[in-house]
Amino acid sequence: MSAEVGQFALILALLLALVQSVAPLVGATRRDGVLMAVGRQAALLQGGFVILAFGCLAYAYVTCDFSTALVARHSHTTQPLAYRIAATWGSHEGSMLLWVLILAIYGAGVAFFGGTLRETLQARVLGVQGILGAAFLSFLLFTSNPFLRLSPAPIEGTELNPLLQDPGLVLHPPLLYLGYVGFSVAFCFAVAALIEGRVDAAWARWVRPWVLAAWIPLTAGITLGSAWAYYELGWGGWWFWDPVENASLMPWLLGTALLHSALVLERRGALVSWTILLAILTFSLSLVGTFLVRSGILTSVHAFAVDPERGVYILGIIAVTTGVSLGLYGWRAPAIRTGALFQPLSREGGITLNNLFLTALTATVFLGTFSPVFIEMVNGDKISVGPPYYARTFGPLAVPLMALVVFGPMLNWKRDEVRKTLARLRIPLIVAGAVLLVALPFGGLKGVATAGGLALAAWLIVGSVAVLGRRWWSGRAYLARSIRTTPRSIWGLALAHAGLGLLTLGVTGVSSWETDKVLNMRPGETVEFAGRVLTLRSLEMVQGPNYEARRATFVVKGRGPEYELRSERRFHPSAQSQTTEAGIRVGPLGNLYVSVGEESADGVIVRLWNHPLIVWIWIGGFVMSLGGLVSLSDRRLRVGAAVKQAQPLAQPVPAE
Amino acid sequence: MKRVLFILPVLGFVILLAVFFAGLGRDPRALPSAFVGKTLPAFTAPPVRPGDVGLSNTDFQAGEPALLNVFASWCGPCRVEHPVLMRLRREGVPIHGLDWKEDAAAGAQWLTDNGDPYIRAGSDPTGRTGIEFGVAGVPETFVIDKHGKVRYRHVGAVTPDVWETKLRPLMEKLRSES
Numbered sequence: 001m002s003a004e005v006g007q008f009a010l011i012l013a014l015l016l017a018l019v020q021s022v023a024p025l026v027g028a029t030r031r032d033g034v035l036m037a038v039g040r041q042a043a044l045l046q047g048g049f050v051i052l053a054f055g056c057l058a059y060a061y062v063t064c065d066f067s068t069a070l071v072a073r074h075s076h077t078t079q080p081l082a083y084r085i086a087a088t089w090g091s092h093e094g095s096m097l098l099w100v101l102i103l104a105i106y107g108a109g110v111a112f113f114g115g116t117l118r119e120t121l122q123a124r125v126l127g128v129q130g131i132l133g134a135a136f137l138s139f140l141l142f143t144s145n146p147f148l149r150l151s152p153a154p155i156e157g158t159e160l161n162p163l164l165q166d167p168g169l170v171l172h173p174p175l176l177y178l179g180y181v182g183f184s185v186a187f188c189f190a191v192a193a194l195i196e197g198r199v200d201a202a203w204a205r206w207v208r209p210w211v212l213a214a215w216i217p218l219t220a221g222i223t224l225g226s227a228w229a230y231y232e233l234g235w236g237g238w239w240f241w242d243p244v245e246n247a248s249l250m251p252w253l254l255g256t257a258l259l260h261s262a263l264v265l266e267r268r269g270a271l272v273s274w275t276i277l278l279a280i281l282t283f284s285l286s287l288v289g290t291f292l293v294r295s296g297i298l299t300s301v302h303a304f305a306v307d308p309e310r311g312v313y314i315l316g317i318i319a320v321t322t323g324v325s326l327g328l329y330g331w332r333a334p335a336i337r338t339g340a341l342f343q344p345l346s347r348e349g350g351i352t353l354n355n356l357f358l359t360a361l362t363a364t365v366f367l368g369t370f371s372p373v374f375i376e377m378v379n380g381d382k383i384s385v386g387p388p389y390y391a392r393t394f395g396p397l398a399v400p401l402m403a404l405v406v407f408g409p410m411l412n413w414k415r416d417e418v419r420k421t422l423a424r425l426r427i428p429l430i431v432a433g434a435v436l437l438v439a440l441p442f443g444g445l446k447g448v449a450t451a452g453g454l455a456l457a458a459w460l461i462v463g464s465v466a467v468l469g470r471r472w473w474s475g476r477a478y479l480a481r482s483i484r485t486t487p488r489s490i491w492g493l494a495l496a497h498a499g500l501g502l503l504t505l506g507v508t509g510v511s512s513w514e515t516d517k518v519l520n521m522r523p524g525e526t527v528e529f530a531g532r533v534l535t536l537r538s539l540e541m542v543q544g545p546n547y548e549a550r551r552a553t554f555v556v557k558g559r560g561p562e563y564e565l566r567s568e569r570r571f572h573p574s575a576q577s578q579t580t581e582a583g584i585r586v587g588p589l590g591n592l593y594v595s596v597g598e599e600s601a602d603g604v605i606v607r608l609w610n611h612p613l614i615v616w617i618w619i620g621g622f623v624m625s626l627g628g629l630v631s632l633s634d635r636r637l638r639v640g641a642a643v644k645q646a647q648p649l650a651q652p653v654p655a656e
Numbered sequence: 657m658k659r660v661l662f663i664l665p666v667l668g669f670v671i672l673l674a675v676f677f678a679g680l681g682r683d684p685r686a687l688p689s690a691f692v693g694k695t696l697p698a699f700t701a702p703p704v705r706p707g708d709v710g711l712s713n714t715d716f717q718a719g720e721p722a723l724l725n726v727f728a729s730w731c732g733p734c735r736v737e738h739p740v741l742m743r744l745r746r747e748g749v750p751i752h753g754l755d756w757k758e759d760a761a762a763g764a765q766w767l768t769d770n771g772d773p774y775i776r777a778g779s780d781p782t783g784r785t786g787i788e789f790g791v792a793g794v795p796e797t798f799v800i801d802k803h804g805k806v807r808y809r810h811v812g813a814v815t816p817d818v819w820e821t822k823l824r825p826l827m828e829k830l831r832s833e834s
Contacts, residue, residue, distance in 0.1 A: 277665060319673050326666035333662050374675060386794070387730045388757055518738075518770045597739045598816070605739045 003068045006056030007147040013049040013104065014137040016042045020107070020130030024123035025195075036123040040111040043126050046133060047108030054101045057146055058088045067153035070094065070146050076159040078546040086170040087160045093146035095173055099290060100136050102174075102181040107133060110185065117202060124192035125185075132184060135317050143310050159546065162572040162579045168228035175221030176248055180286035182214020183255060186262075187283035190276045191325050194332040199276070204266040207279070209632060211262055215255050216628035222248050223621030230614075231582055238510070238617055241390050246369045247289035250362050254282040257358035260351045260408075268413060270340045270348055273333040274355070280329060284322040285362070291318065343415035350408040357401040364393045402456055402504060405497055406463030410470065428466050432459035446512065453508030460501030464494040492631025496624045503620030509590070509613025516610070522603035530610035532558040532592065534565075539604060547572045547579075552596045552604060554583065567596045567606075586615055696724075696804050697788045701778025704755045704763040711752055711778025717804040721830035722750040723823070724798040725774070725814070726786060728758050729766035731794040737813035741773035744819065749827065753777040756786050756794050799823060801830045 024039025026032070057070070061084050066072040074087045074094070089098040107129040114122040140146070189207050193199045225248070230238045239245060258278040264271045291314040342348040368389050410424045422429070435458040439451035471490065472482045517529055521536045528534075535555045542551045549568040556563055565583035572579070582595040590612035597605035696713040703710040716722055725741060727734045745751055753774035755763030760779035767777065780786050789798070789806065799808040808826055810818060 273662070281665075315673070315676055322669055323666065323673065326669050330659075330663035330666050334659050386728065386757060516769060598743065600743070605742075607735075 002056040002059045002063075002065065003147040003149060006053040006060075007145070009049040009053040009056065010137060010141055010147070013046045013053065013100075014134060014141060016046040016049065017130050017133035017137055020046060021127055021134050022130075023127075024130070025127035028120040028123040028127070031120070033119070036119055039123050039126045039130070042130065043104075043107045043111035046130075047104045050101050050104035050137075054088075054097055057094060057097060058085060061085060061088050064157070066155070066157045067150055069148045069150040072150050072154050072157040074160045075157045076546060077156060079159060079165070080545055082167075082170060083160060083165045086164075089173050090160050090164050090169075091146075093140070093144045095177075096136070096140050096144050097146050098174060099177050099181060100133070100140055102177050103129075103133055103136060103184060106181060106185055110188075114206075117206060118200075121189075121192055121196060121203065124195050125188045128188040128191045129184070132188070132321065135321070139310075139313050139317065143313050159572060162547065162570065166228060166232055168224050168232070172221055172224050172228060175217040175224060177290075179214045179216075179218025179221055179255070180251060180290055182210060182217070183251060183258075183279075183283040183286045185210040186214070186258065186279040187321075187325070190279035191328065193276060193336075194325070194328045197332055197335055199265075199272050199336055201266075204262065204269075207275075208259070208262045208266050211255065211259050211279075212628055212632045215252075215259055216625050216632065218248070218252050218255060219621060219625040219628065222252060223618050223625065226621070227618045231584055232579070238614060241368070241387055243369050246365050247285075250365050250369075251282055251285040251289050253358050253362040253365070254278060254285055257355045257362075258282050261355050264348050264351050268340050268342070268348055270342060271352070271355075273329075273336055276333060276336075277329060278355075280322070280325045284318065284325075287318050287321065340414075342413075345411070345418065345421070346415045347408060347411040347413045350404065350411050353404060354401065354408060357397060357404065361394065361397050361401070364390075364397060368393070399452075399456065402460060402500065405500060406459055406466075409467045409493055409497070410463075424470060425463065425466065427469070428459050428463035431462045432456070450508060450512040453504060453512070457501045457505035457508060460504060461498050464498035464501065467494050467497070488634040489631045492627045492629070492634065494627070495630055496627030499620045499623030499625075499627055501620070502616045502623055506613050506616030506618075506620060509616070510611050513590075513612040514610065517608045519606055519608075520600050520603050521606045525603070527606075527608070529608045530592070532556050534594070534608070536603075536606070537564075542568070544570065549581075550596070550599070550604075552583075552594075552606070554594055556585065556592065565592070565594050567594045569596050588615065589613065591615060692806050692809060694806060696800060696806060699785045699788055701754060701780050701785050702760065704753070704760045704777040704779045705767065705772075706760075706764060709776065711754060711776045713804060715752060715776050716800045717802075718750075719802050720750060721799065721801050721807075721827055722752060722775075723827075724752050724754065724800055726754045726756050726791050726794050726796045726798075727763075728756045728794045729762050730758060733813040734795045735770075737795055737815065738770055738773070740814050740816055740819060742771050745773040750775055754786065754791075755779045756791060757781065757783040797823070799826055799830070802833065 020039050020042035023035045023042065027035025027039060060068045060071050061075055062081065064071065064075060064077050064084070066075075070091055070093050074091045075084050079087070087094070089095045107126065110122065110125055110129065114125070186207050189203060189210070193203055225245070226238050229240065258275065261271045261275045261278055265275045406425065406428055407421065410421055432455045436451050436455035439454050440447065442451070467490065468486065471486055472479055515530055517527075519527060521527065523536055523539050526533060526535045533556070536552060537555050538553045540551055542549050547570040549570040551566055551568045554565045554567075556565055563585065565585055567583035568581040570579045570581060580595055582593055584594075585592040590610060591614050593609035593611055595607045597607060696716055698713050700712040701710050716724070723744075741751060751773055753776070755777060757780065759781055763777070763779060767774070778785070783791070793811070795813055797810045797814050798806050801807050807830060808823070810822065814823065
């Protein structure tokens with residue numbers, strides 16, 4: 001029953017999306033208030049029906065309704081409840097439904113909260129959002145229907161891929177999708193602005209919180225995905241430059257650029273058409289991120305069904321959304337008034353440079369991800385690029401960007417002076433220099449990179465604190481008062497930039513001092529590794545809810561009290577596949593990572609890794625995300641969006 | 657002039673799109689098997705292990721079928737298949753290795769740390785030798801018969817399952833061939 005209700009709800013949502021994609025656009029052109037109101041209602045109703053459809057699918061999963069084909073393929077009665085719920089978005093169809101769900105909720109959000117926007121702008125935004133909704137709903141219904149029935153219904157289903165049965169993976173896709181789809185709002189605003197031919201203060205104030213709201217979950221989602229790959233795949237790495245990882249990194253990089261350029265637009269009215277272009281490209285890359293791995297153009301360890309029909313449809317959607325919006329950009333953007341001028345050495349200048357680097361980094365990842373496709377087109381060779389490519393291209397671009405990060409917030413708007421800027425930065429400069437000098441004498445050529453990485457991390461962290469310090473010790477007010485009155489957006493900025501510093505610290509630590517060892521161990525045997533003594537205490541078979549496992553228990557001595565580590569090799573009979581649960585001792589100074597492999601003639605193959613400082617990579621990622629959250633909660637952003645009058649863009653102050 | 661600048665993004669996108677559509681029809685896992693059934697191209701790869709002899713195509717005409725495994729220390733799936741290769745080596749299956757797209761020192765270090773399943777191991781820092789026989793990525797494993805002919809190509813990690821169902825039956829068949 002629930003499958004039919006869900007199916008009807010989706011069909012109704014598609015019809016409403018079609019109404020939403022026509023009525024408000026026509027209404028805005030004719031200044032017809034009724035048609036524009038129809039658009040708002042359609043967006044709200046569409047949201048309701050998609051929520052209903054998603055609820056129906058989740059219900060079918062929870063109740064193990066194996067007469068629904070999708071449920072039979074990805075669920076099993078022994079699968080724990082949390083993973084039965086998570087299986088709702090664990091398949092291609094289900095994850096597409098989640099995508100559409102978030103899109104529809106955002107659309108309803110613009111309809112519900114957007115009353116303060118100029119009516120024609122809101123109508124156009126909703127119209128563009130309606131077109132996107134209609135495209136994806138029809139993709140879902142015609143090529144990936146999640147509600148197909150299966151007759152006769154099987155008694156038992158096939159399990160969800162055991163690798164995906166993990167707490168991290170329950171949250172990872174929804175977070176990424178919140179990010180990807182969140183950029184659709186910025187995209188819709190950009191296209192609406194191009195149709196209107198004007199960009200005003202209300203536009204900029206609206207777009208920035210939405211970009212931030214997309215950036216926060218995307219950052220958290222990528223971090224979570226990296227942590228998941230670390231502990232679940234059993235390879236002991238944290239980033240593999242896999243096409244799917246790259247696909248989430250590209251919108252993140254451009255989205256970060258957009259976040260900063262939107263700030264310039266909001267505060268100073270500059271970088272207008274560049275911000276619009278970034279908004280279009282960021283969402284286009286989000287589309288690429290969601291779909292390219294499903295279209296069969298690239299292959300990846302994250303396997304989704306490859307289906308040429310879906311591929312054509314997906315490429316069609318990308319072609320139309322990106323093609324039309326970029327065409328519109330080429331046609332209308334030259335007419336949009338460009339904003340204030342600024343000196344090269346100014347906060348605007350710093351952010352422009354930041355944007356250049358971030359765009360170049362995106363291009364690097366893009367080329368690395370797609371060069372196999374291009375090269376095959378040219379000469380038929382099949383090649384692939386691995387981490388060596390990224391080490392040579394991504395690193396050299398990322399390092400200057402990180403060095404630049406600290407300058408931005410210390411620069412004044414409009415124009416600044418070199419000497420004054422350096423004076424403001426003296427403490428971070430001194431600390432980073434000291435770290436460099438202390439670390440440099442250790443090690444050879446690799447030591448230089450390590451010392452540089454540590455100095456960069458110190459520079460970023462101290463530089464972020466200095467942003468707060470500059471505000472607090474600038475004289476006039478009492479310290480307690482200036483701490484209390486520091487806007488949350490400044491706290492957010494400091495947190496996000498410091499998070500980047502922590503990430504740098506982690507990356508430096510693990511790439512400089514990582515060690516590993518593979519050996520054959522028998523129960524009772526002892527091995528010395530990375531200053532610790534490990535004993536394989538027992539090797540036994542254990543029974544899990546839906547798997548059986550060989551569990552190795554180790555006792556670790558050295559560096560503090562002794563503790564136990566367990567690593568399992570799990571076999572899931574209904575999915576006929578194996579997974580490895582690594583035993584990980586997490587610590588601020590480093591992780592000890594133990595993973596059991598194949599059984600050998602006498603004992604078991606054991607892999608040991610020592611990962612110094614690695615945990616800071618993920619702490620850094622989450623701190624960045626937290627910084628975004630703190631910034632989003634700033635009063636100015638909330639109040640700013642509520643400014644009713646359509647004023648012209650904050651009058652640009654001429655640069656003297 | 658300025659207008660042209662604004663039209664550039666859409667032009668670039670159209671070109672990109674054309675490439676994607678052209679690439680759509682192909683299955684990324686169906687890799688060209690141009691060399692299956694052909695003799696290995698002539699190549700000589702310098703040694704991975706210092707003081708060793710390296711690897712060349714003549715190593716494969718020893719009257720016994722062998723595996724050619726393309727690996728790299730930076731490759732995640734290689735770590736997955738590595739214990740399997742070690743086991744095969746203990747069982748006496750001849751395996752030669754090609755260390756792809758990295759310095760020989762990195763490959764040698766990897767073999768020292770993790771164990772060395774290879775009889776001969778050649779280094780291919782630029783990936784040029786790999787291109788000779790169409791390596792698309794690591795890991796890849798070729799089955800070479802007694803006469804140095806490529807008989808099978810496996811893309812991805814050699815899991816116990818792959819060995820049992822695909823490679824082992826083929827190796828046994830090749831061994832019984834004249």
